[in-house]
Each structure stands twice: as structure tokens, then as C-alpha cells.
Amino acid sequence: MRNNATDQLHTSDDIITVKSLSKVYDSSFKALQGIDLTIKRGEIFALLGPNGAGKTTLINIICGIVNPTSGTITAGGHDVIRDYRAARSAIGLVPQELTSDAFEKVLDTVKFSRGLFGKSPNPAHLEKVLKDLSLWSKRDSKIFALSGGMKRRVMIAKALSHEPTILFLDEPTAGVDVELRRDMWNMVRELRDSGVTIILTTHYIEEAEEMADRIGVINKGQIILVEEKAALMKKLGKKQLILTLKTPMKSVPIELTGHDLALEHEGAELVYTFDAKADQSGIAGLLKQLSELHIEFKDLQTKQSSLEDIFVGLVDENSRGKAE
């Protein structure tokens, strides 16, 4: 009994489950290969990956735009194929491409979206959505007359028009200026606070770093990593101090073995690795010791490995693994 209850609890925590999902296009291109992924209710999940990794294909399959080759998906506990009405009602999608009915008015197109998703008219909700996106003053403008950034907002308004509990943002900030990007991030946070689960794909690592609760990395149709951002950042919390030496050394002097030191570039650089979050970095002590040992350096810099480094590293590793 208890197990059952735990299972149920577990299930209700997962808002999207993807099991052994594969997609082979007619051209025999394998876009997705055995994807297993679980999205938790109420989180912001960032899906990172290079171009052509399968991010959009994955989203499009979950949303019903592309048919899967094999595998199962549930959204809000409903199978996205067998029970597509219930599944899709819960989902809002902001696609990557800016596609809109150019000759429609902003308010009309948002009303259309709400109707399409089977919701009764609710002018108050639409007014709120448009106001939140600073679109209310443009509600009677035709879409073709809007700027690119405004069109992007219209796409978001359409996705939010039917009050989804799951929101997919496919590259929401591609080609968007800094101000709009900030606005969008704030909006995403507000949505999350109101209980909406958000899945976003992005090229911008800082976006994932800034926004996400969990991060997944996809490459060549496979999920190669899913981790809490905090845990990932902790791994990345290491900092390095790089000293370019005046005279290259063959080995780290015995007096310095107490520090986490390594020699790089054939002894030309002395690299000190430390925990950026610790109270004492140990840099002062090290520099003092170096001067006592008369080890002189021409230059020094500190470096923090970012999510980007890890990401590039993972993708490279994954590609090499494939090649072998």
C-alpha cells in the first residue's frame, strides 16, 4: 500500500515523462535515439544542445506536431497520442520560428488561439496576458506592422491565451534584444511562481544558468546529462589562478606541495585550483610563499569554468565517443 501511495505521489510530481522516444525521419536521419526524460511539476527545465541536436524535434513530438517513430510520452498524466485532447489542453508552445497571420490583429489572433484550445472566451484573461507582455496598446495593430520583438511577444501571448500549465519556449530569446530578454526572463519566473512548468531550449548558456532549476544537455538525438543546476554549478564552482612564470619550471617545488598546483604549457604556467566559495582562497598565502622562494611571474589571471565549458566538454566527449 505504502509503495503504491509513494508511486502515486511520485507520478504526480512528474508532469512530463518521455520513455524510449525515437524519431527517424523519412530521410532515415535519426533525430532522436531512445530519449528518457522526466520533467517535474513546477520547475524551469532548460534543454541545451547545439544546432540539430534534436531539441525542436523533441518539443514538436511532445506537442503533437511531429509523429514519434517509437516510445511513449505523457503530459500531465495523459498519453500525448491516445489522450491527446487532455494532454494538449495543458500545453502552450512558443515555437522557434516567428510565424503569424500577418493580416490579423493582435487581439484577434490571441482570441483565435484560446478558441482553438477549447477554452470559452475570457476577455479579462486575454487583457491581462497582453498587458503583461506590453502588447495591450498594440491590440488593434495588424501583426505585420509589428517589430520582430513584438511579434515574439505575440507568439508568447498566443501560447498563454489558453492558460496552459506546461509551457514550451523553443529558443525564446534568439534574436531578441537585451531589454526584451530581461522582460522575458521576469515573465518566465512569474509564470513559474504561478505554478506553470516551463521547458525552454536555448543556445545561450547564461540563460540556462540564470533561469533553470534543472538542466538537460542533448546532442545528436541523445540526452547526455540531466542535473540540478545547483549541483552542476557546484561542480563548476572551482576557480583557477594561472601564473605565467618568468622562468619555466620542470616540477612543482617541494615546498609548495601543500597547495593544489599543476604545471601547464611545458612548465611555463603554474595553475592553482581553489574553491571559489570557500572563505579562504589561499591565494595570499601562495603568493607570499612564491615570493619567498623567489619564483617570479610575468602575468596572472583567474578563470572560472562556466556551464559553457562543461557543455562544450560534454558535447565534444559525446562526439568523440561516437566517432570511435
Place this chain on the structure above:
Amino acid sequence: MNVYAVKAIYFFEMTRFLRTIFQSIAAPVIATSLYFIVFGSAIGSRMASIDGVSYAAFIVPGLVMLSILTESISNASFGIYMPKYSGTIYEVFSAPISVLEIVLGYVGAAASKSILLGLIILGTARLFVDYTILHPLWMLTFLVLTSVAFSLFGFIIGIWADGFEKLQIVPTMVVTPLTFLGGSFYSISMLPPVWQKITLFNPVVYLVSGFRWSFFGVSDVGVGLSLAMTLSFMVVCFVIIGVIFKTGYRIKS
């Protein structure tokens, strides 16, 4: 049934129609008026009456059919092709809506436009020629069935087309010739015997014949056959649409 979605698509399409009212209504009305002036008045006055119906009146049902067929196809094919072309179709596919509902919205709107247009043309024709409608209910039935059947057909073309050329090719290369050769402007009894047989393979013959019967009580083929053919065509189109959505042909990769 997602009624809101059907209504959303239907009214979206009807708004597009009203926005392009000149193209949608004025153009076919002008074209039909020209047909009446040339065939009805100028040439028609020198033609013998057919089955006791004056030539000018005889071509009224044919001309209405000609317009309905072309307009149904063009409205329905354009209606689904445009969102496919612009990419906005993603929203329809991601919505909680069934194939039947998508078809009801798009085809329903296209057929409504055609029916409206057919009635407007009938009214326009009245300005040029006197005619009576013997069976008004059957006339409406044929009008509605034909509009729906050819809107379904147009919907298929719109999905099949992957360019503007393909969108035009079926109406121009197939439908217009079939309509002109399908007895819109003549009775098939006026053809040589061999061609009378061959022409029976033309589905438009049955549509025009049944429609004309509802006006004048005379027809080239039995009215029951006409009705059966129209219904069969409709069913075939619907089955094809079902298969298209099931397999995702040209709409879902």
C-alpha cells in the same frame, strides 16, 4: 467535440473572406455576368431551346456549378495551404482538436462561402434571364452537397500542394476542363453517341445534371444517380482526408 475550436477556425476563415470581399464575391459575379451577356443574350438568342428550356435559362445551373466548383476548390485549398505555407499551422496541430473538427472548421467555412456565392450568382442571373426553380429544396440540397464535396476536394489539394503552382494545377488542368465538358453549356444529348458514353465518366456531368433537374425537371442522367455520385465523391474525399491525417502525409513528418 471542441466546439470553440471549430468556431475559431470557421470564423477566422470567414473573416479572411470578408477582408477579401472583392476577390471573393465581386470577381465571380462579374465573370458570371459576362458569361450571361455573351452566352445568354448574344449567342443564346440564336440558339434553339433545349428540352423546352430557353438556352439562356438552360445555362444558369451550369454557370452556378462552374463557379461553385472553382470557388470551393480555391477557397478550401487556399484556406489550408496558407497556414501550411506561413507556418502558423503548428498551432492547429498542437491544439486539442480532432481531424473531424479541423475539417469542419476549414471545409465548413469554404463550403459556406461557396453556397453564399452560388445564391448571389443565382440572384445576378435573374437580372439577365427569367427562370423558375421547380424543386427549390433539391436545388439547395445539390448546392450544399456540391459545395461541401468540392471544398473537401480543395482541402486535399491544399494539403497535397507544396507550392503555389500545384495549388493552381488541379483546378486549371482538371476541374475547369471537366466542368466545361460536363454539360454546363449544353445537354449531353447534343453530343455524338460515342462522346455521350465517354462523357459519363466525367463526374461533373452528374452534378450539373442533378442541379439542372432541380430547376427545370429535365436531366441528362437520373437524379438518383446524380445524388449518389455527389455523395460518393464526398465520402471518397473524406476518407482520403482521414488517411492523410492518420499517416501525416505532407502535414506531419
